[in-house]
Each structure stands twice: as C-alpha cells, then as structure tokens.
Amino acid sequence: MNTNIDTIAALCTAPGKAAISIVRVSGPGAFDVADAVFRGSGPKPSERTAGTFLHGFVHGADTIVDSEGQDLDEVILLLYRAPQSYTREDVVELQGHGGQAAARRILAAVLEAGARLAGPGEFTRRAFLNGRIDLVQAEAVMDLINAQSNRAANCAIDQLEGHLSSYIGDTYNKILSTAADLEAVLDFDDGELPTPILPEIMERLKSSMVSINAVLKTWEEGRLLREGAVVVIAGRPNVGKSSLLNRLLGSDRAIVTDVPGTTRDTVEETLIVHGVPMRLVDTAGLRDTDCRIEQEGITRTQGMLSRADLTLYLVDAAMGPVDDDIQQLEACDNSTTVLVANKCDLAANLLELRTGTWEIEAQVSAATGQGIERLTELMAERLGVSADDATGIYISERHRMGLLNAKKHCEAAIEQLGSEDEGLIVTAATELRSALEGLGEIIGKRYDTALLDRIFSRFCIGK
C-alpha cells in the first residue's frame, strides 16, 4: 500500500432530509481525525479494535468559527482498520442525523481536524489502487448506483463479483501463455523452427478470438442497460402520438386533443422494458406550417429523430402511409424504424400495407390498448433486448475499445503466422504483446492517471 497519501473525507449520503447521513473518513490519519472530533465514554476511537461502533457526539474544533468546541450532532462512529475496509485503509464512518445542516457540520469538523475533501470516486479509486478490486469492478460500483432497473442492478452485481473480470483475465492469461510460447520459438535458429508448434499456436489464438468476439457481442445490450434507449414517437399531426405515449406509460403524461398540432415541445418519460430504460419521446406532428411555434417544435422533432435508437413512426390505420409519410420515411433508417398503424379500432379492416420497403409492423389502438403489448415486445426485439431475467456479462464502451484493440492485434498476429514467413514471427509476438495491453487496460493491469481520472470523474463524491 502507498503510505505517502493523505486522509480524505466526504459526505456519502445524499444531502437533504433523511433519517441519517454518513460522513466517511479514509486514510492514515482517519483515527486521529476521529479522536479530534468525537466525544464519547471510554477509550478514544484510536484505542478501540476494528469493527467497534461507538455512540457519542461530534464536536467542532475550537478553531471552527461559531462552533467553539460545542457538540454538533449525536452520532454512531464505526471503525474499520486497514486492510479490512472499503478502501483497504483505516476508515471511520460517522453516522449523524440526516439533513443539510447537521451533515455539513460534521463534515466541516472532520475537515478542520485535518482531513481533505475527497474528489469524485476517490474512495473507490483507493480501493482499486490498494488492490481490493480491479477497474472493471470499480466501474460496477457506479453501474449499481446508476441502475434504473432490477435487471441492470443484477448485472452490476455480477460485474462487481468479478464475472467480467475473470472472463477478461482468463482471455488475458490464454494470450499471455500463447505469446510466451511464440517468443520461445524465436530462440530457435533460422531453419530449425519446430514448425508443428506454429499451427497449435494459431489454433490457440483463434480460440482466444472466439472468446473476445463472444463478449464483444454483449456491448449493444450493455449500453442499453446502462444508458437506456431513446425511442421517438413521430408522425403527422393527429395520428395519436401523444395518446400512444400515454397508453405505453399508463398515465396521462401528454396533452391529447383532436386539434392537429397539439404537441409543440417534445415530451419525455421513461418506460422500463425487460430492464432497459426506454426514454419515450413524444414529438410535434410533422407537417408544413406557417406557425413559428409549431415550426420550432418540428425542428426539435427532427433533432430527436437523428438521436433515436428506435423510431415508432405512426400513421392512421384508416389511411395507411400517405405521400407526406412516405417522404418522411425516406429519411428514416429502415433498421431503426417501426411503422405503426394507430386507431385500428376505427379501421374497418386491418391493414396489410407494404409501401416500397416499408411494411406496417404493428397495428395498435392507443384508445383501447389493442396491440400495445405486442408493440412493446417488438420495441424490445428491434433494440436487441433479451428477456427480463437475462443477466450476466454486459460490457461497456470502454471495455469494448480495449477488446477491439486486442482483437485487431490478435488478427494481425494470426495473419502473420499464417504467412509462413519466419521473419514475421517476431512481428506476430509484438502484436500479441499489444493485444495484451488492450486487455490489461480493461481490468487495470495497466493504467495511467489520465485513465483513472476519466473513469472516476463519473463517480459521485463520497463513493
């Protein structure tokens, strides 16, 4: 452990009215800070054993303006001794009463006693630097805090428990031993190459590529689980976009009238489907208009359409797509657009319409709820979302970049080994070392301050 570090502190609970708030202190001076601010019966905190919790009061140091050593809050103090703590350092947690003032006063007293205010994610960063968790597990902490659904939380726990880390670690070790064997081949003189070993090395590399490709496939769904999907409801005025939003949400979120052009600004709300937060966006109806307010609304619709993971393009079931719809659809990406016919309760016959490449994929009635369940399933299907209870490994964008890097270098190594040019064995070995760097960066075998800053800046203060 690096002993040349300071003692940090932060409020770990959300500020505001609550039953309790927790100020956490971590570092070599944590117990000195506790001794300075805590008043209770019996020996001082620093003289207690780990795992003790003490009842007492936090008082301000005499130097704190206005406090003059007075009691600031009644607290429970928890003691953890290195390495048995979240950060693997000495840690003290002060549980006081919730609320803005009480928590702020405890934190002020702790800082006055010598601790420094922690930066975002600094406790978790220390847990990583002190070897308690790897980078992938550190990221899982934030995934868990950000999880919006049971399924996302389960996946984060899986990652925190090390499932993704072991997968990447195993692949790393496989390539490492292959690289070592390849480097051993280099010790042979030219013309004395034990050729049978090269095909075996190739096979092992191909098997590593299978592992890399398999986990790469989880990225898209992982992104949706973590960040959610933007699902835009678009179409001409009055086709029932706002009614569909309300029906999907099961609440009267957007204004519905029979006046075309009712919705001007975009209206957004989240619906969780199979654990994926879908940001449903109701938009202003698309048409030519002289009204400046409506024009601005339509500009916003176009903006949302360009950011959509999925577009539900609505048409009136009695009419099907009219020329204006076809024109709008021309600009849409077929793979991310679902053509939906609404108001099918009014249409005499269900549509069997195909317009060029466009086919009506869902027939619904926002008024009666007909077809809504099927539409929700279709949305999940088109976004590539699997069933509700599917958990396991789902990589993030950062993991994907490392894996793609490793994949590129493994592919190059396989190609070079396949060329049967002995001179290329050296280059192939170098490629494998680069592949290892890509994988090593994911779990944090290799890191620099910039990488850690990038990862932990997304954390909240106190975590």
Ligand SMILES: Nc1nc2c(ncn2[C@@H]2O[C@H](COP(=O)(O)OP(=O)(O)OP(=O)(O)O)[C@@H](O)[C@H]2O)c(=O)[nH]1
């Ligand atoms: N019968 C029937 N009426 C519907 C259905 N969906 C919407 N409507 C009616 O159609 C009218 C327009 O509905 P909206 O949801 O406001 O339509 P919109 O597409 O949001 O319209 P703009 O905001 O103007 O673009 C309202 O009178 C709704 O009650 C449906 O499935 N069946």
Ligand SMILES: [Mg+2]
């Ligand atoms: Mg509307």
